[in-house]
Amino acid sequence: MPNHKRNRFVVQMHQASHLHYDLRLEVDGVLASWAIPKGPSLAVGKPRLAVHVDNHPLSYRDFEGIIPAGHYGAGRVIVWDRGTYRATPGDEPSKAIAKGKFTFDLRGEKLHGRFTLLKIHRRPNESDEPWLLLKDRDDAADARFDPANFPESVKTGRRIDEL
């Protein structure tokens, strides 16, 4: 049964050893997750590397704070964007992700419109699972969008260095 209902998503800005953004989509009760070094873009034709990482529990979507030194992901996290997404008609999120191509519409506070996550081939000896996050062409596309211009948490208004 195709799942066209709206599920939640979050993007957390994560200042760990390197600053990155974690896109997390609610799928079957967990958060399917991708780490995006340069952050999401609304520009068509500017694919962003999105490394598929472990699912996170749904409760993690509200997490904002400091992960202590010595723990996985140690560093600062803010809720950079959140809202809902909807799979394109005919796509069931879990199946589309398993196949390596998933197109969905985001309705967030900063991010809007249609995106595609596309699994790409990994290089020999590469342990990560690289995907691309692509903005599809629509009214929400914005060639000038830069995530760094929107540094505040949508949960608390804080910037990551204000935690």
Ligand code: MN
């Ligand atoms: Mn992370």
